[in-house]
Amino acid sequence: MIKTDALIIGAGPTGLFTAHQLKLIGLNCEVVDNLDKIGGQCIELYPDKPIYDIPAIPECTGEELTNNLIKQLKPFKINFHLNERVDEVKKIKDFWEVKTNKGTKFSTPNIIIAGGVGSFEPRKFSPKECEKYENKSIFYSIKDKKIFKDKTVSIFGGGDSALDWAIELSNTSSINLIHRRDEFRAAKSSVDKLHNLVKDGKINLYTKYQLKSVKGKDKIESIDIEHDNKQIKNLKTDYALGFFGLIMQLGPIANWGLNLDKKTIKVDTEKFETNQKGIYAVGDICNYPGKLKLILSGFHEGALAARACFKLARPNEKYRFEFTTTSKSLKNRLGVKSD
Amino acid sequence: MAKITYIENSGKSHVVEVDNGLTVMEGAVQNNIPGIDADCGGGMACATCHVYVKEEWFNRINKKTEGEDDMLDQAYEPKKNSRLSCQIQVTDEIDGLEVHLPEKQT
Numbered sequence: 001m002i003k004t005d006a007l008i009i010g011a012g013p014t015g016l017f018t019a020h021q022l023k024l025i026g027l028n029c030e031v032v033d034n035l036d037k038i039g040g041q042c043i044e045l046y047p048d049k050p051i052y053d054i055p056a057i058p059e060c061t062g063e064e065l066t067n068n069l070i071k072q073l074k075p076f077k078i079n080f081h082l083n084e085r086v087d088e089v090k091k092i093k094d095f096w097e098v099k100t101n102k103g104t105k106f107s108t109p110n111i112i113i114a115g116g117v118g119s120f121e122p123r124k125f126s127p128k129e130c131e132k133y134e135n136k137s138i139f140y141s142i143k144d145k146k147i148f149k150d151k152t153v154s155i156f157g158g159g160d161s162a163l164d165w166a167i168e169l170s171n172t173s174s175i176n177l178i179h180r181r182d183e184f185r186a187a188k189s190s191v192d193k194l195h196n197l198v199k200d201g202k203i204n205l206y207t208k209y210q211l212k213s214v215k216g217k218d219k220i221e222s223i224d225i226e227h228d229n230k231q232i233k234n235l236k237t238d239y240a241l242g243f244f245g246l247i248m249q250l251g252p253i254a255n256w257g258l259n260l261d262k263k264t265i266k267v268d269t270e271k272f273e274t275n276q277k278g279i280y281a282v283g284d285i286c287n288y289p290g291k292l293k294l295i296l297s298g299f300h301e302g303a304l305a306a307r308a309c310f311k312l313a314r315p316n317e318k319y320r321f322e323f324t325t326t327s328k329s330l331k332n333r334l335g336v337k338s339d
Numbered sequence: 340m341a342k343i344t345y346i347e348n349s350g351k352s353h354v355v356e357v358d359n360g361l362t363v364m365e366g367a368v369q370n371n372i373p374g375i376d377a378d379c380g381g382g383m384a385c386a387t388c389h390v391y392v393k394e395e396w397f398n399r400i401n402k403k404t405e406g407e408d409d410m411l412d413q414a415y416e417p418k419k420n421s422r423l424s425c426q427i428q429v430t431d432e433i434d435g436l437e438v439h440l441p442e443k444q445t
Contacts, residue, residue, distance in 0.1 A: 045384040117378045123445065126416050158412050180417055185409035210416075228419055245413035247445045248378050248385070263378070293380055 002079075004030045005313035006110040006306075007098055009086050009253075012040020014283030014298030015114035016069040021306035023076035024330060027313050030108075031078060032100060034085040034119035034251075039066035041116050041284075044246060055296055065295070075335040085119050087252045089279075094312075096278060109312040112305050113274075113281040114298070117263055119251045123244035125156070127213050130240075137220035138240045147239075148173045154223060154235060156211060157243035158183070163190040165241065170202045176235055178206045178225055209233065214240065261287050271308035272301045278312055280305040341434040345372045345390075348442045357429045363438060364388040364425035374440035381425040383407060387445065388424040389414040390438040400436065401428050415441050 006022050008015045011033035022029045037043055042062030050059050060068070084100040089111065091097075098106040122140035124130065130138055142165060149172045155162050158179040163186040166177045177194070184191045197203040212226040222236045250263050259266040259275040264287035267273060272280045282305050283298035291297070310319040324330050331338040340359060343366055346352045357366030367375040367388070376387035383406060392400065397420050404426050411417045424438065 041379075041384075045379065046382070049382075049384075123413055123415070126442075159409075180412060181408065183408065185412060245386075247387070247413075249445065263376075 001105045001107050002030060004028055004106060004108045006030075006112055006309045007032065007086075007096075007106050007108045008112045008114055009033075010040060010114035010116060010283070010285075011035070011038045011080060011082070012114060012116050012283065012298075013042055013065060013069055013295050014116075014302050015040065015112075016066075016073060017299045018112055018114055018282060018302030018306055019078050020069075020073055020076070021303045022309060023073070023078065024324070024333060025306060025310055025319065026329075026333065027306070027309060029078060030081065030106060032081045032084050032086055032104075034083070034121075036083050038070060038080060038082070039063070042066050044120055051295070053294065053296065075333065085251065089256045091276075094278075109278050110309040111279045112302070112309070113253065113265065113279065113285055114283045114302065115250075115253060115281075115285045117248040117250075117284055118253065119249060120246040121249045121251070123242070123247045125211050125214075125240070125242050127211060129214050130211075133214060133216070133220055133240075136218070137216070137238065138214075138242070140242050142241070145169065151238040152176070152236060153239045153241060154178060154237040155241045155243065158185055159243060159245065160186045160190060161243035162186070162241075163194055165243070166203055167193050167197065170197055175203045176206060176237065177203055178209050178211070180208065180210050182207045206233070206235075211240070211242075264291075267301075270304070272305040273308060280308065341429050341431060341436060343429070343433070344435075344437040345374070346437060346439045347374050348440055359430050361429045362425050363390065363427040363429060363436070364423070366429060367424065374444070375424060376444045377425060383410055383423060383426060386410045386414040386423060389417070389441055389444060390422055390424045390427075391418055391420050391441065392422050392427075393437050393439070394420060396433070396436050397422075400433055401426075415443055415445060 005027035006029040008031045011031050019029050043066050047063040048061055084102045087101050088099040095107045096111050148169050152174040154176040155166045156178045166175050198205045208228040209225040212224040215222045222234050224232050224234050226232050265281040267281050267286045269288050272282050274281055282301035284293050322330050328338045343357050344352050344354050353372045355370045364377050378387045379385035407426050411421050
C-alpha cells in the first residue's frame, strides 16, 4: 500500500502541472496513467500539432509542451505509474483506498482526476462476435509475437502500427493486410516496404475491404471481409489483429458515485472538488458554468485543487500563500539558491 | 443558416437550424443531439463525430480536408460516404442536408 498526500489520475499537461503545484506547497503525490508514456492527449493525439494559446509561449507542439512540463518537475521526486488504470476507489475512514488494474494500491486523503476525456482504449472490431475471441484469436496490441510464428495472421488498419507489424511478422507468419481504402497513413518508407513485400508474395494485401464477420468455435477459423462494392471474401486465418488507434473512454470513473454530466465531472470552482469530499477533477474532464476546455484553464484548476488538498493532507497545519520569487521554503523545494 | 437533419441509427430524426460558420458537429452538440460525441472538440483528432452523408449531398458539401481520411480509418464502421462532421462547414448552400449517425462512435 502506497501512502501519499494526493493521487493524480492522468499524466497530461493538467496532471503534470498539478503535480508541480502539490510538490511546491510541500505535499507529495503519485501519478497514474493508462498510457505507456507521459503527456496525455498532447502526446497521444497531437504531438506534432502546434498550440498557440499557452500563456507566454507563442507557439509549441504537444510534445514540446509535455517536455517542458516534465522539465519543470525535475526538482521534485514524483512516482509515475504508467500503463495502469485506476479501477477501484473506496472510502476507508478519512482516506480513499485506490486500486489499479495491475493491483497497485494507494491510500490517500486526496484524489485529483485529471483524466482528459477518460482513458485511452484501443478501438475494436465492430462485428459483435469478435468480443468472445478477444485475447485468444483477436488482439489490439501485441505482447508476445512468438504466438504468431508459422500461423496465418490477418492485420487490419492503415497506420504505422498495422504496417509495422505486417512487415515484421511477414518474416515468420503468413500475413493478410486489410485496409478500408487504397491510401495508407503510415510513414512512406513503411508503405514502400509493404508494396515490395506484396510484390514478393510475402504479404497479401486487400484494400477497400473491412471485417464483416468471424467464424470459428473457441478459436477463429476464418473471417469474411467485405469490399466497398459489397463483394465478400472468406480468408482462412488463425489470428486477427486490429490497429484502429485509440479512443477515450470514461471507464471505471463512471462508477465512483461522482456527479457526471455526459463524459464530464461536475465540480465547484473554489476547490474543483466533486460531490465526494477529497476527490477533485481538473482539466478537460471537469465541468462548471463557464468551463473552457483549454490547457491554461487546467493549470489554474490544478493550482487551486492542490491548495485544497493541503487542508486534508495536513489538517493540523495552516497553508500559507507564497511566491516562488521570494519564498525561501519554496526555493528550497525547487532546489534553487535564495538570495 | 441551414436546416440540417440528423438521423440516429434507430431512425429517429432531429431537424435543427444551424448558423452559418458553425460546423455540422457543433450544430449537433449545441442542440444536444445524441450520437455525436466530439471528444476532441473539433480538432480532427478523435473520429467521434463521424456521420454518413447522403449520396446526393456528398459532393455538395465542402471536400474532405487533409488528414480527415486518416482519422476516418479509425472511426466505427466507416463507409464510402463517411465524413467527420466537425469538418463540414455550415453555409446557406447546405440547407436541407441530411446526415445519418453510425450505430455508435466508439
